[in-house]
Amino acid sequence: MSKKKFSVNGNLKDSLNTVKFLTERKHFINSAAAALPTRTDDFGVNRVAKSIHPKEQKLVISRIEEHSDIAKSYFFKSETALAYFKAGQYLTFRFEIGNAVVTRSYSIASSPASALNGEYQITVKRINDGFVSDYILHNWTVGNEVTAYAPEGNMTYCPLRDAENIVAVAGGSGITPFLSLARAIDQGDEDCTLTLLYGCRTSDEILFKSELDSLSANNSKINVVYVLSHSDEEGYEKGFVGADIIKKYAPEGNYSIFVCGPGGLYKYLESELPKLQKEKKYIRFEVFSSGKKSDEEPTEYSITVINRGVESVIKASSSETVLCAFERAGIEVPARCHTGECGFCRSKLVSGKVYIPEGEDRRRIADMQFNFIHPCCCYPESDLVVRIN
């Protein structure tokens, strides 16, 4: 092709067309209003995004319910809607305890619909040496304002992925996300069936029994079975929730297994679930941190923390996570899940060595390449230099 001969509408018209854009452009800009554009926050999309993922929420405790001496439920009430969520998600709370600044996460027990009415419920179980749970149980009173972040978490029902029948295995206070799911099913906000296998030591330790019984009796999509490990009582299954119990109560057809509970339950199920020969996609565990790495004598280390260009040196122990050292020293990082999953606390390990428990390294490929860590699941193995911001 002879390049010189190419034209769209003839050489003259093409040239005029090109020249035209000078005037077109002038008119285009000049005919617009000289007012400020719409604020980003005022677009409907951005409003919804902010509503579901607020930077933080100030929650006022409206009511406290005691579950004998095992646990307490805290109810929060707000004049306006609280951040909407999916049943199964958790809230992360921020605490200042002494010099420490810490965050802890609790699954939301209330239904998603109640958040739109300005209500949340969480349940805190009494445990031995629970630094934060003790603080809550002793200090949180009606009328207190506490700080929570937006709901997070991935143990939620998705009909595109999960079977329409959910077999939920709950241990102890691991019941709360499934209470939320049961309520959501009952309110018509989730369209799945729920077979809840709820493991406790004794019948005294069952939380929310009357509500669960009522949901189970009145809604054909919900079936609750209590499994007691430490007592033999009539009307209850005896033992631990394992493959046999699951097989006995699982509905016909395909089902997904959701698990939430203490570490002992996870360990037991790891050996039990393979017996069911289910594909990995049908088994979902709420992520869990195995905690202290070993019984070895802890070694003291120091961490040099770089925050907005300012360095400080803090103490750390090989038996506690890097995040824990930050928390003790009152150094705030945006931690949420405490299990390595969410990645909020991602920081740069400038130098030093850390141990990450097997199966808890949920970092991105490039983060491993460039030595970024999730401090919530890293234990120091030397003095460290960490850039948090």
Add this chain to the structure above:
Amino acid sequence: MVKNYDAVVIGAGNGGLVASARLAKEGKKTLLIERHNLPGGFATSFVRGRFEFEASLHELCGIGSITGKSPLQKIFQEVGAADKIEWIALDEAYRLITLDKNEKCDYSMPLGKDAFIAKLEEYDPGSAPVVTKIFDLIESIEKTLDFVSNIEDFKPSMIKEIFSEHTEFLKVANYSVDEVLKAFGTSQKTRDILNGYWCYLGQPTDELNAIHYFTMLHSYLIDGAVIPKGRSHQISTALLEAFTENGGEAWFNTSVKKIIIKNGSATGVILDDGTQINAKAVICNASPYNAYTKLIDENAVPDKLKKEVNAKTLGAKGFAVFLGLNRSAEELGLDNHTYFIYPTNDNRKCYELSKKIETNDVQATVCLNKAFDDCSPEGTSILYMTSIFAGDEWSKVSVKDYYKTKLAFAEKMINNFEKATGISIRDYIEEIEISTPMTYARYTDAPAGTIYGYEASKEDGIVKRIVFDMIDKGIPGLYFAGGYTTRHMGYSPSYTTGDMAAKAAILAMEKEAK
């Protein structure tokens, strides 16, 4: 607290990262501020179960795997990031399928000029001569752009050279893709296939500027495309590492509250904790919407800039479904890397239909395993589907309807994919994540969840922007980088404008020093 820097960069998106890396490389004391805990903005990744998903990148052009023409690689090398990124070259352009059964459209196109022309000839016998001419035009336009962008010292004689040597460029500068392709006497089928990439720019080809589209065809089809092995997060982190290695400081989880304007010039920023940062240059990787309505006092924004924002239309809003599948690509029959699935080849109609959630059926889907199989564990695969919305329909979705609406649209995309390809994926979904315009708004503060900056409309096509819109927007000391500037949205354009902003700032600093 008051701190002094040569330059402060607002936002660690693609534009902000390159600008920062360039400034640090040139010895400027630079502070990069990012409100999230991660660099990258849209250019990031996330882990679900045993899968790491790419958040937004389909293919990167500007790293010419075929011709070696790599303007981006040049930037990455110069700022010290290139050797930190592992590129994987792609050999496939796209497979184009339409849902309209009457069209019987299913074309698989390769990258590489000769391969592309040969394949098109197979689908549309007799097309090769005219398509070759079109590629000649595309290459001639590229030469003009190279000539213009390599001008370092402008001489009046160059204008003469442009008018005598670069006539093709001048002829088509204000025409649409369709106008030019029709002038070549192309068949409808040839145009359908050549226009496959339209969704990457989000504008129908009856108004999309020809030079804009042809430049993109050049960088993909002729030069070749790549992806980074560590997802786009690898590019973002590599740029950040290069920046800090060269003495730059990056503060994450930190927000800018105000851009300080003194006597009409930008002189620094105020941070969320009240810290004042003084700087000779402020590079803004935030959108002009945020800059003018949040960061700068209204009376300090010149009318010209307000008019500019109001004249333009926000570009496409994004939606994506990320799937971790528990079967390999081979087992499922996923043979292609990039699938363009449209309701029809009439891209004007696609665009109009994409204004409503109920009628939008546009999707661009990537199977990452076709680029490199070890991107996911053995026996699994990763598929991610992206759609674009014209208009602002998602702003009508309430909080209460949000989860249902996003689930329903994701399901439609999966169904459309299965229908178009005949491949079953629904039963193999082990992990799923869905992002909506709200997700993009959440993570990038994009107005209305826009992923394409301003629309590349007839009035605001790329040539007009390059000629009329300046990196320096009219507030001395303030430079914009990223998707709302002269090169439209996208990885390659944002990296490029980031570099341009840094260079403009450096030039101004040097002038000031003299």
